[in-house]
Amino acid sequence: MRVSDDEMISKDCTDSPLMDESNCGGSASGGVVLKKGPWTSAEDAILVDYVRKHGEGNWNAVQKHSGLFRCGKSCRLRWANHLRPHLKKGAITPEEERLIAELHAKMGNKWARMAAHLPGRTDNEIKNYWNTRIKRCQRGGFPLYPPEVCLQALQESEQNRNSSGDRGQHDLLQANSYEIPDVIFDSLKTNQGVLPYVPELPDISTSSILMKGLGSSQYYGFVPSVVHRQKRLRESATSYSGYDGSARNEPPPFDQIPDDSYDNITSQSFGLSFRCDPDPITKNLLPFGGNQGSHSLLNGNFSASKPATTVGVKLELPSLQYPETDFSSWGSSSPPALLESVDAFIQSPPLSGTDCLSPRNSGLLDALLHEAKALSAKNHVSDKTSNSSTTPPTPGDVTHGYSLDTSKTKWKEYGESTSPLGNSAASIFSERTPVSENSLDENPPAETFPGSIMMSEAVEQKTWALDGEKKETAAQLDFSRPDALLGSCWLGQSVTYVKDRGGVTTDADADAAAALGDDDSHNNDYKPHMGAGTALNQGWGFGSCAWNNMPPVCQMSELP
């Protein structure tokens, strides 16, 4: 595997394992050039000996007292990550994988805190594992979290909501210790590259979790086309290795999937309700995750280490940024307080001559408008070609008439009082603090702001959809409301049904729905289909979805 420490010695620091600037990089510190790079076994021995004598801490003294030419930070890291007793080496076990996923769902990128729950594992180890994992999930087209984690988070969120009551804003403002989970920002990252404006953030915990679990990944959109199919197949087979080995979560073997349905399936894995239109003309109009580099997701890609696309999206969070954005177009005359306090950095959306991106590099809004056009065209085509188009438009049918303008209008209508444009940053981030941190965290239970009412409704929608007893209410769901879309969507797979139009509906779909408690998911006539909700999940609901029309197949009126 890796070269041994002894080999490192010979390779890196032949003459002196402690100091050999000819081979090792170094930095001057107080006249002493400190060594950098891989540690040697000799250095390890010195450090271990030092710690044994003096204990941990005071790392800067190590160099002074031990003759080790390493900075204190380097010593601390080396000790913590490799030399500390009781470190667990070796591959992450399935149990640990599950725990990490669960912890990450609750904590976000709090590696150190996660490590505290994984004895013997270091934050660096967990971080590396996770970063690798999300790459794998991205390439394999799988959700970042296993369904059971999503479900658990959902249940916990429900409990949390029920127990948190209706404490008002005042309490929340006083209890300023709530935590903003990283998952929020991660979700924001996903979108910021596309949308200069992030509307009201709904249920922080559950939605963000489910967005990942059912629809999107934390950092990445879906970039299937850039990965060789065979590669994807291989990785797909291993992506869920950690989830108790159950085949439940695994998609059907790809070699059993017709080519023309492959993209469909993978799209659904990422919450896309668009069926891949075999028509090469309309294919280019795929709004999300399309092979042509649809920038909705590509632009939202956020790599932990390297940009996934040629267009960098450097986002420093927690922060939102809205460069050169006409905020008045969003229904507010001035940027909200939140926007003034953040310092994110967004570059222009990616441009490509081959996809449906804006032909003009004139800014995010243009790109959005252009994409909306493309979506409208796509929807139009879908309406003509899809059997389901026989269903007349209904208020809840997002297939029709959901344009960007509509979005804006609706947002104005509903969002004046509750949108972030009118809310404080706190209201945005504090709707729901992390899913019941329970014993894991000291965070107080979530509080509720007035603006959270919308999300509560969304949760209710989910609830009755799962119960299957209030179907009629489903038809009343107003998908034109961005919040409603967002709220309902993170249930996309189980809530939204479409009549099977003969297309491929994967077992993964059904399983995902079943995992969320819907026993009818295997119904012959109705297949769970990731609809508006999960499409929204692709990019926090607003970035690449809500503002860019809704998928054409979410028809709540067809709920079984």
Add this chain to the structure above:
DNA sequence: AAGGGTGGCAACCGCCTCCAC
């Protein structure tokens, strides 16, 4: 067999927080 791509890992960097002075 060679070259490129990718995964896994170790280590570094920069920022932040805490705390002593």
Add this chain to the structure above:
DNA sequence: TGTGGAGGCGGTTGCCACCCT
């Protein structure tokens, strides 16, 4: 109260081995 050092944390980079074409 301000300031600087130490430690902690998360993000990023670089290297190496492995795999695939």
